[in-house]
Amino acid sequence: MVIHDAQFIVSNIDYRQCPQDDKPEYAFIGRSNVGKSSLINLLTNRKSLAMTSSTPGKTLLINHFLINNEWYLVDLPGYGYARRGKKERDRLKKRIEEYVLCRTQMTLLFVLVDSRHEPQKIDLAFIEWLGENGIPFALVFTKSDKLSATKLQHQIEQYKQTLYESWEELPPIFVTSSAKGTGRDELLDYIEQINR
Ligand code: GTP
Ligand code: MG
Secondary structure, three states: OOOOOEEEEEEEOOHHHOOOOOOOEEEEEEEOOOOHHHHHHHHHOOOOOOOOOOOOOOOOOEEEEEEOOOEEEEEOOOEOOOOOOHHHHHHHHHHHHHHHHHOOOEEEEEEEEEOOOOOOHHHHHHHHHHHHOOOOEEEEEEOHHHOOHHHHHHHHHHHHHHHHOOOOOOOOEEEOEOOOOEOHHHHHHHHHHHHO
16 A cells, blocks of 8 residues: 555544544554554654654554545554553553543554563453453564564564464464564555455
C-alpha cells in the first residue's frame, strides 16, 4: 500500500472524544519505550509525525493520525510505566483498557514487544486479557536491528512456545525495525488486506 497522505488529527484523554466517523483504525500498544510511536513514523514515512523519546512515558494520550483520508493509525500510551507513580500508571491503564474495549472503530490492535527481551509477564497478561475479551490483535517484535538474526529467531521461537501454552492458534506475527525500515511493507500489506 502507498501512503500518500498522513495527518495528525487529534489527541484525547478519553476514547469517547475520539473521532466519531466510521473509518477503520489500527492501534499500537505495548510497554512504554517499546517503539510504538517510532513504528507509526516508519509506516507513514515521516520522521516526527508521532512524538518519540528515549525516555519511557512519552505518549500519554490517544493520538489519531488519518491516513490517505481513509483510515486511522492510533498511537496509544504505553503500559507498565509512569513517571509519577502508581496512581498515574493506574489512570493510564484504565484509559487504554477503555479504549480497547469500547472503541468500536478499532479494527485491529498491534501489540508490540521488544525482540531483545524474553516474554514479559506484563505483556503476557495483557495478551491474555485481550483473549478473554475477544479483541483481535497481531504481535509485533520491535527493535529487531538490536540483535543478530540467530538471536532474533530464538527470541521469536521462545515467544511462540510461551503463547502455545495458552493459545491453540498464534496471532499474526511481524518483525520490525524502525531504525532499518524492516517490516514496513508487511504491516502495510496486512492493513490493506483487512481494509478491503
Ligand atoms: P512511549 O510513548 O513512552 O510509550 O514509548 P513508545 O513505545 O512510543 O516508544 P518510542 O517510539 O518513543 O521509542 C522509544 C525509543 O526507542 C526511542 O529512543 C526510539 O528511537 C527507540 N526505538 C524505537 N524503535 C526502534 C527500533 O526499531 N530500533 C532501534 N534501534 N531503536 C528504536
Ligand atoms: Mg509513544
